[in-house]
Amino acid sequence: MLSIFARLPWVHRAFIAFFSAIIVIALFFLPDPKDLRPDKKRFEVGRHYPLTINAEALSPGTSISPTAALRWEKHTVGSGESAAILFQRLGLSSRLLYQLTSTNDDIERQLTRLRPGDVLEFGFDENDDLIQLKRKLSAFETFVVSKTAKGFSSKLDKKELFFQYNYAEAEITSNFWNAGVNAGLTANQIMELAGIFGWDIDFALDIRSGDQFKMLYQEQVVEGEVIGRGKIIAATFVNQGDTFTAILDDNTGNYFDENGRAMKKAFLRSPVDFRRVTSNFNPRRRHPVTGKIRAHRGTDYAAPVGTPIWAAGDGVVQKSSYNQFNGNYVFIRHSNTYVTKYLHLQRRMVKTGQRVKQGQTIGTLGGTGRVTGPHLHYEFLVNGVHKNARTVKLPQSKSLTGKAKATFIANAKIRLAKLERYGELLYARN
DSSP states (O other): HHHHHHHOHHHHHHHHHHHHHHHHHHHHHHHOGGGOOOTTTSSEEEEOOOOOOOOOGSSSSOOOOSSSOOOOEEEEETTTTTHHHHHHHHHHHHHHHHHHHHHHHHHHHHHHOTTTTTTEEEEETTOEEEEEEEESSSSSEEEEEEEEETTTEEEEEEEEEEEEEEEEEEEOOHHHHHHHTTTTHHHHHHHHHHHHTTTTTTTOOOOOOTTTEEEEEEEEEEETTEEEEEHHHHHHHHTTEEEEEEEEOOOOOOOOOOOBBSBBBSSSOSSSSSGTTTTOOOOTTOTTTOOOOOOOTTTTOOTTTTOEEEOSSSEEEEEEETTTTTTTEEHHHHHOSSSEEEEEEEEEOOOOOOOOOOTTTEEOOOOSOOOOSSEEEEEEETOOOEEETTSSOOBOOOOOOOHHHHHHHHHHHHHHHHHHHHHHHHHHHH
């Protein structure tokens, strides 16, 4: 055979070798015909393919990217609705809830202390398995539970919170509350401002047309959006020609005047919430029985029956009783020097000998005793002598001293200058 091949012309031998090589390649190197079917790993146009979720990518601290988006459902907790009821409503098993709450104390606390109005978001994969659970705690905090290869994990997702200053001012023409609303203040800010100056000004009876205030306050900002109001940084209040100034001390969280004297006093100017007092813009209030401009030995506050009455200062209840003239009444001794009296109460909420705190509710306003209409008769005694509670000089709480005082005064000058500068900018714009 080899001798015959050797006698052939070289051209014939070359063709035979070439075709033999092609046959060898076809036999040993081309794929099996079975393998020439469509590749299962390739996607066909128009055909639906399920996508899997990489659960590890959802666990805290990993940089693995998820392979598909989740389907989210948002649910608001209803009145009387627990996590068990909510899970049942969503078709989730009690076993899953137990698995979640058993993972760690944080998850248990977040799922067992739900309140009406809380919003929970549930993220499901294509098999309707719970992959992620979110509970928004605030505008910048979200509690996140994620499924992992070993079960579940949790983390607190916090956005960075920034603060910026804002400014408000107003001149009072009808009442303090309306002036605050017109200045763009929230209800909490109006009450906070009244609270800061409430030891110097009786907001129930002493506000007059032409009074004015200016204030510098914080705004909370997340991702460039204002999400809330912060503390009042500095404020001035002009009442009947007298100017009062208050600046926040960052170290104590309390307010002091520009000289470091505490705004807080031993007594409130008014034992009644100014929002509840009727005719609180009348500078010539008359006693409901005598008709006189001002009660001889005290101050009268007309307000709806049931209005809470506050203790003006810390002390011990000297007397809690009833008689035909005072009706239900409470006397509080604050020291050997000061006594306050509260008459014509609808009901008394303290007992003789009981210790009370400033601002504590001691009773409710009524019309008991010798009166023609519901009101509170309030008296302030110093060493047994009646004084005008709205003008008497009150003992202060502890003021700043030493280095703390020096630091505060330096910061106060900066903040008051900023308050004035914001006011000038607002005036220029207008």
